[in-house]
Amino acid sequence: MDxxxxxxxxxxxxxRLDRVRLGYPTTxxxxxxVESATFDVAAREKLIVIGPSGCGKSTLLRAVAxxxxxxAGSIDLDGAASLRPGPDRAVVFQEFDQLLPWRTxxxxxxxxxxVNGYGRREAAERARTFLELTHLGGSAERYPxxxxxxxxxxVAIARALALEPRILLMDEPFGSLDAITRQRLQAxxxxxxxxxxxxxxxxxxxxxxALVLGDRVVVxxxxxxxxxxxxxxxxxxxxxxxxxxxxxxxxxxxxxxxxEELMDDVRAAR
Amino acid sequence: xxxLPASAxxxxxxxxGWARLPAWLRKGTLLVxxxxxxxxxxxxxxxxxxxxASPWQTLHAFGAGWxxxxxxxxxxxxxxxxxxxxxVGLGVALGFTVLAALSTLGTDLLELLTSIFNPLPGVxxxxxxxxxxxxxxxxxxxxVAFATVWPIAINLSMGFRTVSPTIVAVGRNIGLxxxxxxxxxxxxxxxxxxxxxxxxxxxxxWRTIIASELVFGVAGSKGGLGNYINNxxxxxLTPRIFAGLVTIALLGVVFESVFGLAERITVVRWxxxxx
Numbered sequence: 001m002d003x004x005x006x007x008x009x010x011x012x013x014x015x016r017l018d019r020v021r022l023g024y025p026t027t028x029x030x031x032x033x034v035e036s037a038t039f040d041v042a043a044r045e046k047l048i049v050i051g052p053s054g055c056g057k058s059t060l061l062r063a064v065a066x067x068x069x070x071x072a073g074s075i076d077l078d079g080a081a082s083l084r085p086g087p088d089r090a091v092v093f094q095e096f097d098q099l100l101p102w103r104t105x106x107x108x109x110x111x112x113x114x115v116n117g118y119g120r121r122e123a124a125e126r127a128r129t130f131l132e133l134t135h136l137g138g139s140a141e142r143y144p145x146x147x148x149x150x151x152x153x154x155v156a157i158a159r160a161l162a163l164e165p166r167i168l169l170m171d172e173p174f175g176s177l178d179a180i181t182r183q184r185l186q187a188x189x190x191x192x193x194x195x196x197x198x199x200x201x202x203x204x205x206x207x208x209x210a211l212v213l214g215d216r217v218v219v220x221x222x223x224x225x226x227x228x229x230x231x232x233x234x235x236x237x238x239x240x241x242x243x244x245x246x247x248x249x250x251x252x253x254x255x256x257x258x259x260e261e262l263m264d265d266v267r268a269a270r
Numbered sequence: 271x272x273x274l275p276a277s278a279x280x281x282x283x284x285x286x287g288w289a290r291l292p293a294w295l296r297k298g299t300l301l302v303x304x305x306x307x308x309x310x311x312x313x314x315x316x317x318x319x320x321x322x323a324s325p326w327q328t329l330h331a332f333g334a335g336w337x338x339x340x341x342x343x344x345x346x347x348x349x350x351x352x353x354x355x356x357x358v359g360l361g362v363a364l365g366f367t368v369l370a371a372l373s374t375l376g377t378d379l380l381e382l383l384t385s386i387f388n389p390l391p392g393v394x395x396x397x398x399x400x401x402x403x404x405x406x407x408x409x410x411x412x413x414v415a416f417a418t419v420w421p422i423a424i425n426l427s428m429g430f431r432t433v434s435p436t437i438v439a440v441g442r443n444i445g446l447x448x449x450x451x452x453x454x455x456x457x458x459x460x461x462x463x464x465x466x467x468x469x470x471x472x473x474x475x476w477r478t479i480i481a482s483e484l485v486f487g488v489a490g491s492k493g494g495l496g497n498y499i500n501n502x503x504x505x506x507l508t509p510r511i512f513a514g515l516v517t518i519a520l521l522g523v524v525f526e527s528v529f530g531l532a533e534r535i536t537v538v539r540w541x542x543x544x545x
Contacts, residue, residue, distance in 0.1 A: 067439060085442040095436040102458045102540045112444035145541025163444065 014199050015041040015064065015167055020073035022059050023224075030071065033059050035224040037073070041167065046193060046200040048210040051220030052255055057203045061171050064201060065091050077166060087116055090160035094172040096152045099144040099159075105131065106140040109159045116163065130162040131155075133192060150181040157192065167199040174209065186212050207251045211236065211244065219254045228254050323509040331509035332516055341498065345517060348494035352479050355411045359418030359471060366419075367426040377427070384424045392417025392478035396485055407492060410482045417478040418471040425467025429460030461536060462543045469529045476525065480518060 022034035033056030041047045051057045062068045064075055066085035074081060077089065092098075099108050109127035110118075118126065131137050134154040144152060153173050160168055174182040186209060193200055204210055210217045211233050219228045231251070236244045288296065305325045311317075312324040323331070335341030366383075369376030395416050399409035433456055441455035457464075483496020493501070495514055502510035537543040 065443060067442070085439075085445075087443065087445045089443075091439070091443050093436050093439070095434070097434045098436045098440050100437060100440075100455070100458070101542050102461070102536070115445055115450075143540055159444075 012043050013040045014043040014045075014078060015201065016074075016076045016079075017060075017064075018074045018076075020060070020063065020075060021071045022056055022063055022068060023071055032071075032224040034220075035226045037220075037225075037227055039218050039227060039230060041199060041201055043199055044197050046202065046213055046215045048214035048217045049201065049203045049220065050205065050207065050210045050217055050251070050255070051225060052222050053205055055220045055223050055225040057205075057220055057225075058171050061091070061169050061201065061203045064167075065089050065169050087112065087163040088166045089169055090163045090165035091169045091171065092153070092156045092160050092173045094175045096149050096176065098156050099152055101144050104141050104143055105136060105147070105155050108144065108155055109162050112159055112163055126162055127158075130158040133161070133195065134158040134188070148181075149177055150185055153177065153185060154188070157189070161192070161196055161198060165198065167201055168193075170200065170202045172204055173202075175204070182209075189213060207248055207255070208239075210251070211239075211248060217251070219251065320506045320508055323512040327509040328512035328516060331507075331513040335510065335513050335517075341513060341517060344493055344495045344498040344514075345521070347492060348479055348483065348496070349521075351407060351410055351494065352414060352475055355414035355479070356418055356472065356475055358411070358415040359475070360422055360468075362415070362419045363422035363426060363467075363471075366423040367430065370423075370427045371430055380423060380427055384420050387416075388420040388424060392474055393481045393485070396482050405486060410479060410486070410494075413482050414475045414479045417474045421470040421474055422467045425463045425470070426460065429463025429467075430456060432463070433459040465529070465533055465537060465543075472525060472529070476522065 017037050017039055020034065020037040021032065022037075023030045023032040025031075033054075037060055039047070049057045049060060059068055063070055066083050066089065069083060075083070082088070100111070103111055106124065106127050109130055110123040113123035113126055114120065128137065128140065131140055134157055136151065136154055136158060139147065139151065144155070147155070156173070174185050177185065190213060192198075200213075202213055204213075215232070215234050217231050217233055219231065220226070221228050231247065233247060236247055238244065291299075309325050312319075312322060319327070332341070366376070366380045370380040392413060396409065396413045399412040399416075403409040403412060437455055437459060438451060441451040446454060479494065480496045483494045484500055486493075486497060486500075495518060499511050499514040502508070502514065533543065
């Protein structure tokens, strides 16, 4: 049941999720958000996790980041289970308040480097490099409250990348942005990922975003969710191509699956 | 509709050009005028000088008091006790806040105690304090510390509770230890509330210590500003009463500006609090 097409990435596997079950205790037992999640992320791959709201995709990302412990199953990074949060799995969150308000833009990027053993000057230099990469060089001395939402998210991206993570985790980072800024940042993220060669695990509920950014897309069902399908979207071409439209239609179909029908599937699978 | 109704336009003002003057000049002029009215009242009404001092007498008493140390001593005493009591209050408040952060029981206890004690004017515990500590500095210290604990505790714990969970997650994500999440993320993030608490507590403490010293009334070498004023009343040295009041008012202004400055170079500069 867990063997789905493309479930195993061909290149060297960096992150492996095996029958990960996620949930939290409630007054009457355990609420299961993710029934079972199995997929791999290859090194230098851009893997998008998509699903309807409430399907536990953010929880899944938090589990990879080490904030949430799975009820069952395993999460391995480079073949080793790493359950505690750490900079090797740097996270970019959706919320604009993820920057430290009392530090400047430069400070927000340099401080985590200082925490991780860089000297003062090295940290500042490295922070500047990554601010240039995200086109924020001119705003280094500004405080977060002086920035737009899009700029704040770019600072968060620079901060995460400067830590040189094994994998960059992004939890709907553009979800609170207006459409135009979102498109611009998607294009910028593609450029940055290409330049740095970072591995990306990106959670979203937008099909367009998944198709613009992803190499492969993992589609989740509504909760208690499981992997519906894993599709390769590398060779689609631009939004004008028939392949793109067909894939978009297919993903729309998958995400609009009738909930009752799906529950039956899950029961049958047990 | 974005256009404002006509009635919302600023009312017509006298064309004096007053509003165009700089603020310090406007307020300075008003202050001089007030002193003028005061002086005029004292010299024209033939009021008994034992009851009401003129600005000049007050200024003279103020200058003389600071020159011979008879005002400086009490001022220093008051400030020292206030600072000590503030330190004690801060320590106790921190204890409560940590308890509240660690357990629901602690939170409940703090909420209950603050809802009982915070509305009380600090001086009400003075009679008890006098019973327990005698008519001594200890009684004042206790009373003032009591007045400062609650505003600090209530604001600090509010500050910690309202820290964004996202930046705490960021702190752990970048590899901070539990302790450093507290020192490097939680404490600075709670600073706007903390400063508010300290400011309120200092103001409460300041009012409470002057009131407590006034109640004491007995003269002593260790007396503070309240004693100074009360003694002046006892000997009908009315200009000294006024000089004491002026000192208290001036100190109040100084404290306000110190806290204002502290806020401007921290939480206001970081956009965490708006003036």
